[in-house]
Amino acid sequence: MQTPIIEATGIVKDYGTFRALHSVSLDVGTGEFVALVGPSGCGKTSLLKIVAGFEAPTEGSLRIAGADMAGVPAAGRPTRMVFQKLALFPHKTVRDNIGFPLKLAGVPAREADERIRAMLALMHLDPAYLGRYPAQLSGGEQQRVALARALVSRPSVLLLDEPMSALDAKLKKSLQAELKNLHRNLGTSFVLVTHDLEEAMMLADRICVMRAGNVLQVGTPSEIYYSPVDAFVAGFIGDTNLFPVSIARQADGSTAFRSPAIEAADPTVPGDRVAPRVAGGSALLMVRPEAMRFVTAGAPAPFATLSGVVEEFFIKGASILYRVRVEGHAVPVVMDLSGTPNLPAQVGDAVTVGFDRADCFILQE
Numbered sequence: 001m002q003t004p005i006i007e008a009t010g011i012v013k014d015y016g017t018f019r020a021l022h023s024v025s026l027d028v029g030t031g032e033f034v035a036l037v038g039p040s041g042c043g044k045t046s047l048l049k050i051v052a053g054f055e056a057p058t059e060g061s062l063r064i065a066g067a068d069m070a071g072v073p074a075a076g077r078p079t080r081m082v083f084q085k086l087a088l089f090p091h092k093t094v095r096d097n098i099g100f101p102l103k104l105a106g107v108p109a110r111e112a113d114e115r116i117r118a119m120l121a122l123m124h125l126d127p128a129y130l131g132r133y134p135a136q137l138s139g140g141e142q143q144r145v146a147l148a149r150a151l152v153s154r155p156s157v158l159l160l161d162e163p164m165s166a167l168d169a170k171l172k173k174s175l176q177a178e179l180k181n182l183h184r185n186l187g188t189s190f191v192l193v194t195h196d197l198e199e200a201m202m203l204a205d206r207i208c209v210m211r212a213g214n215v216l217q218v219g220t221p222s223e224i225y226y227s228p229v230d231a232f233v234a235g236f237i238g239d240t241n242l243f244p245v246s247i248a249r250q251a252d253g254s255t256a257f258r259s260p261a262i263e264a265a266d267p268t269v270p271g272d273r274v275a276p277r278v279a280g281g282s283a284l285l286m287v288r289p290e291a292m293r294f295v296t297a298g299a300p301a302p303f304a305t306l307s308g309v310v311e312e313f314f315i316k317g318a319s320i321l322y323r324v325r326v327e328g329h330a331v332p333v334v335m336d337l338s339g340t341p342n343l344p345a346q347v348g349d350a351v352t353v354g355f356d357r358a359d360c361f362i363l364q365e
């Protein structure tokens with residue numbers, strides 16, 4: 001990570017007797033894009049509001065750009081926040097909405113006009129919109145105006161609280177692309193709260209997974225997806241296979257596993273394919289659905305196999321999702337379609353499913 005712009009250390013937040021954040025620590029690098037994800041009520045918005053200065057932490061320290069933020073009001077911080085629910089002034093035009101922070105800062109009219117127009121162009125909004133009121137814009141356009149207003153004062157950090165959740169799928173896609181471009185071009189650090197995991201994976205340099213007021217894991221999308229710290233993170237970030245196994249750690253750092261459903265000549269995985277907290281005894285063997293394949297005659301033998309019967313399948317455009325019943329469990333298998341209409345298996349077919357050692361990861365139950 002580059003030099004941190006945000007350093008949140010041991011942040012506790014109590015609302016009355018309810019503790020919403022339990023000693024949360026998170027650093028965000030200068031120019032970095034971090035997504036906060038986690039189930040509803042886990043404390044994402046509380047953390048964002050503490051960074052923005054809309055809530056004070058009960059305990060802990062927050063530094064932004066090296067300065068302690070204790071007692072610094074929201075307006076005095078180098079941060080701006082964009083909310084899920086639009087916070088545009090309904091009775092002000094687009095020009096006055098975007099220009100509002102500049103007016104507060106006493107920026108001369110001519111410079112303000114130039115900056116407002118530059119923001120409009122950056123957000124791909126027509127200058128003819130300057131005289132319109134928010135109600136005369138689509139939801140996506142309103143969010144672009146809200147982004148323009150947040151960015152016009154050139155903050156070091158942009159805080160985004162589910163800015164796209166009220167938009168339809170198509171608008172959402174275009175605004176996501178816009179955000180990615182903005183981030184690339186501006187050098188501003190972004191912290192995005194989102195429920196949409198695909199969005200987090202697509203946009204963020206690092207993802208912070210929270211649960212019940214705690215940070216469970218912070219990592220790149222690939223670390224979170226392929227090396228989750230526990231079964232909760234694994235299941236939260238995408239569909240996955242979690243096979244119950246009994247394990248024994250070996251002297252050389254590798255781990256041997258046993259499962260009645262899985263056949264393998266040498267059932268061991270290297271130490272780097274085991275989550276740090278895993279001890280011995282029972283554990284879960286994770287294999288992502290797209291790392292599983294049907295075993296066919298003549299193809300190289302996989303590391304391990306399971307036998308079952310195809311229960312159902314769904315064609316999802318370029319790929320196909322199979323659910324294979326193995327000893328009472330439905331095992332998801334996702335494969336790319338080869339471009340032919342011939343499917344690799346039909347419902348009711350007996351199949352052998354295989355996967356490679358490099359695609360295994362062992363987690364605590």
Ligand SMILES: Nc1ncnc2c1ncn2[C@@H]1O[C@H](COP(=O)(O)OP(=O)(O)OP(=O)(O)O)[C@@H](O)[C@H]1O
Nearest residue numbers: 015016018020038039040041042043044045046047
């Ligand atoms: N002002 C408040 N007073 C009392 N409790 C609050 C207040 N704000 C939030 N909470 C509680 O704190 C917890 C965390 O809320 P927060 O809004 O930070 O969660 P979240 O992860 O952003 O949730 P969501 O994804 O649903 O927006 C929740 O249980 C919520 O009910």
